[in-house]
Amino acid sequence: MPATPKRFVAPLGLAVAATTLVLVPAPAHAATVDITLLNINDFHGRIDANTTKFATTVEQVRAEAGDANTLFLSAGDNIGASLFASSNQQDQPTIDVLNALDLAGSAVGNHEFDRGFADLQGRVQDAADFDYLGANVYKQGTEEPVLDEYATYEVGGVTVGVIGVVTEETPALVSPAGITSISFGDPVEAVNRVAAELSDGDEANGEADVLVAEYHEGAGAGTPDGSTLEEEVAAGGVFADIVEDTAPEVDVIFTGHTHKQYAWDTGTRPIVQTGSYGENIGRVDLTVDDATGEVTAYAASNVARAAEADLTLPRVAEVAEITEAALDAAAEVGNEPVATITGDITTAFADGKRDDRASESTLGGLVANALRDGLSEIAEPDLGLTNPGGLRADLLFAGDTAENPANTDGVVTFAEANAVLPFNNTVALVELTGASLKKVLEQQWQTDDEGNVPSRPYLQLGMSDNVRVTADPSKPAGQRITSVRIDGEPLDLDRTYTVSTLSFLATGGDNFRAFTEGTYTDTGLLDAELWRDYLAGNDPISPDFAQRQVFSTIPANVQPGSTASFTIEKLGLTSLGAPADGTVTATLGGETIGTFPVTDRTAQIDLAVPASATPGDVITLTTEQGAVLTTTVAAAGPGPKAAANLTAQKKPAKVTVGKKVRIKVAVRTEGEAATGKVKVFGYGKARTVTLKPNGKITVKLGSYGKPGQKKVRVKYLGNDTTKSDTQVLKFWVSKKK
DSSP states (O other), X not given: OOOOOOOOOOOSSOOOOSSOOOOOOOOTTOOEEEEEEEEEOOOTTOOSTTHHHHHHHHHHHHHHHOGGGEEEEEOSOOSSSOOHHHHTTTTHHHHHHHHHTTOOEEEOOGGGGTTOHHHIIIIIHHHOSSEEEOTTEEETTSOOBSSBOEEEEEETTEEEEEEEEEOTTHHHHSOGGGGTTEEEOOHHHHHHHHHHHHTSSOGGGOOOSEEEEEEEOOSOTTSOTTOOHHHHHHTOHHHHXXXXXXXXXXXXXXXXXXXXXXXXXXXXXXXEEEOSTTSEEEEEEEEEETTTOOEEEEEEEEEEOOSSOOTTSHHHHHHHHHHHHHHHHHHHHHTSEEEEBSSOBOOOOBTTBSOOTTSOOHHHHHHHHHHHHTTTTTOOOSEEEEOGGGOOSOBOSSOOTTTOTTOOTTEEEHHHHHHHSOXXXXXXXXXXXXXXXHHHHHTTBOOOTTSOOOSSOBOOOEEOTTEEEEEOTTSXXXXXXXXXXXXXXEOOTTSEEEXXXXXHHHTTGGGOGXXXXXXXXXXXXXXXXXXXXXXXXXXXXXXXXXXXXXXXXXXXEEOTTOEEEEEEESOSOOSTTOOOOOEEEEEETTEEEEEEEEETTEEEXXXXXXXXXXXXXXXXXXXXTSOOEEEEEEOSSOOOOBOOEEEEEEESSSEETTOEEEEEEEEEETXXXXXXXXXXXXXXXXXXXXXXXXXXXXXXXXXXSSOEEEEEEEEEOOOSSBOOEEEEEEEEEEOOO
C-alpha cells in the first residue's frame, strides 16, 4: 500500500461524547479496511485477582475485531507503583503478562524510570517483547534521542506508525540520581517532529498510513473528574497543547499519567484515556481507505473490564499461569502479618476515589511519623515529610481471608504494608534552615524549574504530628505559608532542622527543589523496611484525624477590642472514616472567647478580641476534633509606619508614537523589599498591580498615539506597616522617523 500524506478533515470544534465517539461516514466510492486499536495506560503492575479479567477484556475485543486487524498498545507506566505480587519480583510478572497478551508497543511512562535509565535500557527492555518508545527522551545536553522514537506495525494490510512520548515533568517525578545522563523535551514538539517524518513520502526515514500518538501525559489533575473536553482545554497547560497543537497528521491520540477516564472527539480525531490499573481498555476503530491510507471514519470508547475471566482463551490461560505463579511467590512472604490497625488508614478521597494528592490524609501523616520516629537508633529528626504520590495503597481494616486465612479484620500483612511504599526509596536526612524548610512548604504550590505549573498544580505534603502549618492560598507565590509551628514553637528561620524524608524528595523530586538547599545524608535504609518496622513496633495503630495544615486568611496580628474576620477552609480530612468538624473554638489564656460553626468544611470567623488582651498574647483556634491549630498574636495597636522608597523608571529610554511604554517599579522599606500594591495614573484608566516578592513589578502601559510631553504618577499604596510613596514621571513622545 502506498504511504502517502493523508488526513481525515472534519469541521473544527470540540464536540464531546462522554464514552463513545460518533462514526464519521466514509465516502461511498472508497475501498476500505477496518482496524482496531486497543490501549491501556497506567497499569502499574496490577497482578491480582483482576489480572485475568483484564486479559479477558483484551482478548474478547480482539476476537470481535479480528486478531490480524487489531493492535494492542500502551501509554506507559506499565510498571512501577505496583502491587506486591509484581513489585516483589521487580515487575517481571507484569512484563510477562503484557508479553503474553502480545502488547506491541508502549510509550515510556515516568515510572519506567523509577529504578533509573540504566535499568530501563537494560533489564526492562531486555525482558519486554514489546517496543518501548520515547521520542522526547534525549541524551543530556543534546537533542539526540536515546530511545526508539516510533515503531511501525502492519495491521490488516495498513501500516500503523506509533510515536511514544513521556511527560516533560519526569525529572521531578523520579529520583534525579537515576537520570543524570538524559533529559526530557516537549512531548508535543517531539510527536510533531516524528509525525512529519513518517508522513513525508520519504521511505528512508520511515512511512506510515495511520499515525498514533501515545502520550504519557493527559487531562490535568486540577480539573474535576467528569469535566468536558472544552473545560479541560480551557484549563490550559500541556493537555491543551496536546489537543490543539498535535500535528494534523496524527489520526489518534492516546493519553495517560493523570489516571482520568475519557473518550472524546476533537472534531478531527479521537483522544482517549482509560483511567488506570486495567479498569478499562481503550478501543478505537478506524476505517482506512485501502488506496490512500486516509482515515475516513473513527469511533472510540472505553471498554470496562470483564466481570469474569474466560480461561478458554489461550492468551488468558497463559496470563492466568503467570499471575498464579506470581501470587504464590508473593504469598510466601507477603501473607505474613506485620501489625494490626483499629480502623482504615488511607489517602485522601475525592469524588469517591482514593489518591487525592491535593489533600491531607491519615496515611500521609502516619508515614511522616514513621519517617520521624523510625530512625531512633540512627538519629532523632525534628520532623518527617512525605510526598502524596508515594502512597500507592491504603491500609484497610477489613480483612481478606479468602486469599490468606491470617488476613483477618485489622491485620496488616507484609504485602499490604509494602504496597503503600513500593518504590524502594531509601530514607534520607536533610539538614535545612528554617527559611529553606518554609520554601519546601511553599513548593506544595507546584512549579517546575522554569516556572511552569505542572499537571498537578498542588501537592499536599504528609507531615508528622508535631507540625502545624497555616497557609493562605490567596497570597502571592512565596508568601502563602503564614505560620509554621514545630513542637508548638514558631519556626525559626535561622535555626537548622533535621528533616527525615524519602531519597526521592531529598534530591528535589516532585518539584520540591528547596530540599537541595540542605545537607543530605542517605541512611541506606529502605523506606518500606522502616515502614514495616514502625508498624510492628507501634501495634495496634489507630488512624489520626488531626489536621497538620489548614488554609486560612487569618491575619498575623489583631488588636485588643477589635473584631477580626477571616475564614478557615478545607477543615477536616477526607480519608475514610474521618469525622466532620462541627465547630472551631477560639481561646485566649485558656478561656473560650468564641465558638464558630463549620459548614461544608469552612468556618467563617468573626473574632471579637477582648479589650483586655495584651501585646504578646496568643489566640488559639481549635476544631471540634482538636485537629486544627491556627494561631495569631495580639498586638496593642499599630506602631509608626516605616518609610517607603519608590523608584520608577520608564522603558524604553526613547519613546516614539506607537511604541509601547513600560514602567519598571521598585519599592524598598528599611532596606528590604516592600509588599503591597502600586497604582499608576495618567494613562487611560488607572492601573493597580501587586509587587512581586522582590519588591519589584513592571507595568505595561501601551503606546501613545500623539507626540508631546506625557506625565504619569506612580503611587505605592503602602500596607499595615509601611507608608505610601509617590513618584511623577515626565517624558517626551516623539514622532515616528
